[in-house]
Amino acid sequence: MTAASEQGFVVFDRVQKSYDGETLVVKDLNLSIGKGEFLTMLGPSGSGKTTCLMMLAGFETATHGDILLDGKPINNIPPHKRGIGMVFQNYALFPHMTVAENLAFPLEVRNISRSDRESKVKHALDMVQMGDFGGRRPAQLSGGQQQRIALARALVFEPELVLMDEPLGALDKQLREHMQFEITNLAHQLGITTVYVTHDQTEALTMSDRVAVFDDGRIQQLAAPDELYEQPQNSFVAQFIGENNTMMGTVKEIKGDACIVQLDGGELIDAVPVNVSKPGERTLISIRPERVEFNKERLHEDAHTLKAEVLEFIYMGDIFRTRLKVAGNENFVIKTRNAPDQRRLKPGEQIEIGWLPQDCRALDA
């Protein structure tokens, strides 16, 4: 293994960025992306995702810090020499060229011979199943087709790194899911490193090897999708990814990888201490709706339980969504699978709920 691949194929080293000299849009970004990895940058609007991508592509310069590509700093390399494929949010297909000309463009500027060009263009079009559309103008294609052409154009010159900035933002749900699948397939098939930007968390979770959650110009958590979902490192991630029930409390007692938290109403519950370290600290506890159990038989005998009142029952087909009032919180939601033996709760019913200690996480307040 070379030093570069150990270190990561793409490395952001303490990168900062400011547009106006007053506020930092990207604050101290450290990120290392392995070769062939599919990494997604996920975050709310304005969190600096596009900015990071633009710095990598060379359209913005980092105010401070280094960006390394394959071990070499690229701060002073102009964009056209970086050899990075890029898919833009609006696709940016050149409207005055046909699809084939669009695809041939990167090959032409690289002085690749005409015959090679043609075969590569054809190959790329076949790859995205658009073989018959070479003669059309972009305006004559549907959104999904344009998207594929944009993808093919970013891949046709065989870059090792491809950047995609919300490439599926403009597509409808069904097409989006289909394209998610195709993009990940292609990326893995060709072994290219992909940096993907989205603010759709499902997209991030389903497509990526790792997800970097951005907020406020910082990476809040960088982890594989399952880890991100199940073990959020802080309250932002917990609330941003998926649905979560949160309650405020104070740490009562910490025993290794378990702790007891006293909620503000006085009730005691079990939790995993994530970023709390000593008793008496304020904490935000978070629990996924699908991990809440109200069937007493399935709970630990000595598990702490809470009293709850059913406020609302919503039938959603594959799942039931029930809103409860728990410890003064009227927006406590639980989700249960629609199984034959599943109980359907009725509004007004009084129940007791609990969970496995490892599913409940005590995070920063």
Next chain:
Amino acid sequence: MSDGSDATNADGARRVSDSSDDGPVLAADGRPLKQSLQRALRRQKLRALGLIAPLLIFILVTFIAPIADMLFRSVENQIVSDTLPQTVQTLADWDPDSGELPGQEVFRDFYFDLAVAAQRKKHTQLGTRLNYELTGVSSLFRRSGRRIDDIGEVYMDQFEDLNAAWGEEMTWARLMGSEDWLQEQEAWNADAAAADEADRDFDRPLPAFEFGADVRAELPRTAAVFDEFAHYMRTDNQESVMEDEPWEVAYAALYEDLMANPDAAAAFSGENATILSEAADAVPKFQAVDYKAAILETEEGWSDPQVWATIQTFSPDYTTGYFLNAVDLQMTPDGIQAQPRDQQIYVLLFKRTLFMSLMIMGSCVVLGYPIAYLLSNLPLRESNMLMILVLLPFWTSLLVRTSAWKVLLQQQGVINDLLVWLGLVADDSRLVMINNQFGTIVAMTHILLPFMILPLYSVMKTIPPSYVRAAKSLGATNWTAFWRVYFPQSVPGIGAGCILVFILSIGYYITPELVGGTTGTFISNRIAYHISSSLNWGLAAALGSILLAVVLLLYWVYDKIVGIDNVSLG
């Protein structure tokens, strides 16, 4: 259950097929659908028409109609046949190649036409018109017109010697007018006198003059002259023919009529018959006028057959003469020929106008493109500032701007002073930058630049920066990305700007007039000259028509090459 649903389905199917069998589909009110749709659409169309009607009428009345009229003037030539109606007819038989002057009858008809025209002051206009074709004709008409009455006086004196009644207005009025008219006119006279007496306002219009029965048939020349006379009295003097004796030419006409038709008196009665038969008996003994000699005496120039050939050539109502003149050709009795070398200016002017308009257009593109690019790529605040600078010329008077260029460019001007001061130019060889083509191009480029920048800007504004970024990410250098990706998308803006600037400059007038000198003027300056100074409106109209045709042609060529859909004004 399944039976029932089958039945309703069958029913429904039958109903649908019934209606299609029966003929047209009906609307809810029972009328055919097509008809009611058309009614509805017609109402919409009428409403739309009503909305645009005011503007349409305004444009038709104030713009289209005058332009159409102006264009019509480029071929219209009725002035010759209007002013010399009889001459034109008799002259048609004359062969200009014979080398001889036309015959006596042409001169006679010419005398009558010219005498009437001279009285109505139309002969100078005709002279001016024909002078475009043959220099000197204008003064011929003017001078002859002054002395033409001498000819008629010969007859007038003889008629008056014969019977003093011929010198009285009423004799003529009774001879020519109808009974009805005489009565009406006399009643009018009485009323007018009464009103005058009582110091009242009197504004009843004069009764229209009416010829007596047979007058036109028996005394055609006299009637023709008297008709003109009556018309002249009524419109120019607001008087009836009872107020003045007719022009001298009327006596000549009467002489000719009585010579041709000695029995004319038979058709008249009473006093009229008496006086006419007396005259008819006397005229053969009158001293006759040799019209040819008399006209040549008024002005020597009529002895040139070329003059008569020109009149003959331009006697049709419509002529291509103006258009020929507009392209430095002329219509001569011997066919179409080139103008004399020293009068060939229009083709040169057209070429110069096109060339300079292209130069102006080109320099506008070169200067405007970078500005428009900057405008559309700068942050909003800076681009607004720049936009104000671009628009500043718009808010300054055209004259001020043009005069400013005069100050800057003249030989003792700011730029020359600066160059001399810098030592780049010797004091005695200051650059000539104004009153020539250079001055016109500089000033007009400055004036028309906003018309290039604005369409360019509005097109560039719509080109997302992501295209250039995409091109660069695909490996294109800055130049390639610009040339292959950005530039083609800005072409519609260039097209729009070029059309605007070119069409504006091809018809520009004020600036070339002020800073163009002699070598930097446009065809439009010549058109203006003909409209306001030389009053050769026909030629001006022909030049304007050609200009319009050139613009339309270029527009068409542009549409073929670039496609007019590719023009975007934002």
